[in-house]
Amino acid sequence: MIYYGRQSINQDDIDAVVSVLKSPMITQGEMTARFEQAICEYAGAKYAVACSHGTAALHLACLSLGVGEGDIVWTVPNTFVASANCALYCGASIDFVDIDASTFNISIVLLEKKLVDAEKQGRLPKVLIPVHFAGSPCAMDEIGRLAHQYGFRIIEDASHALGASFNDRKIGACEFSDVVTFSFHPVKSITTGEGGMLVANDKSIADKARLLANHGITRNPELMSKENPEPWYYEQIALGYNYRMTDFQAALGLSQVKRLDAFIEQRTAIAEMYRQQLRGLPLTFQQVQLSVKSSWHLFVVLLNTYDPGKKAYLFELARSSGFSLNCHYRPVYLHQHYCSDGFSAGYCPNSEGYFERVLSLPIFSELDSDLVNKLCAVFRSVFD
């Protein structure tokens, strides 16, 4: 069965991991810092903090911006639940801005409208978490302008978008945002098994995230209450977590970064094949703005008309041909946990209408072009 995403591991990756496993330090050695440095250089950020998964990166990002009880965080419904859960972990409340019906990313028009209303009600968000859906960057310049006007901070959930760029600058440069988070789950641009990272250009944000990723423990005498501490002395100065990445994971990540651009090229070629071969069918593709380059984490198509029977039929036919399709994403607030928080159907109509019609097709660097052809033939057979 072909699933929507999958890692690509070569002998260099395996050798890199094995060499760390044979070394004295399999965690908290030097590999994590080297991997952080590599991502900083790739993305054009000043500081990076590796952590145990992308969800941890989002949680740390919220904490380092001071998100807590009484605060409001906004994100989009068309995302993985972690983009919203991170705010709840901090005791903040979450709200959702609907997506644009053609880019499937946050709608700038609806964001602005919601900000106007929120300002009147004194309920402006502290943080907005835009998600670069499928690897296609959001209109960050517009979001940055609104952040300036309304005084909120920005965490880019770039779990899909390592390797993507906006106006010729890599996602991760933090040009319009405070923090950018990545995930290295095996379906993402590069993998460390589980793993994540946040990047920032503000040192105090990165320092806080690093402290909290390591139990809130410091060995920096400047931060301690004790004067002239002994060399073995350390202090816990905040309530943190163990969100560290191990060194053999970091070694895998460091090895994978070398192939990141090649991975994105392969994904881009597959997306192009799908677009060519499905052209003319009653399907809508994601509109990718001219100013951006997508990392093609997902390739989604929408049935032009809402037809649950047809969607189910396509899903089953693909399945019997060896392809397991997905629907990314069910609007977060429709999940049971969020419904009990007071959200209900009808809240974000674009996201709901999108979800009814969407199917995501397999896309990953090693996906064979014969398989792309085969799946496209299945689609054509349904519509011809």
Ligand SMILES: *Cc1c(COP(=O)(O)O)cnc(C)c1O
């Ligand atoms: C994968 C993903 C995450 C979470 O990453 P993990 O590494 O699995 O914790 C968060 N947000 C989005 C949009 C994702 O796709």
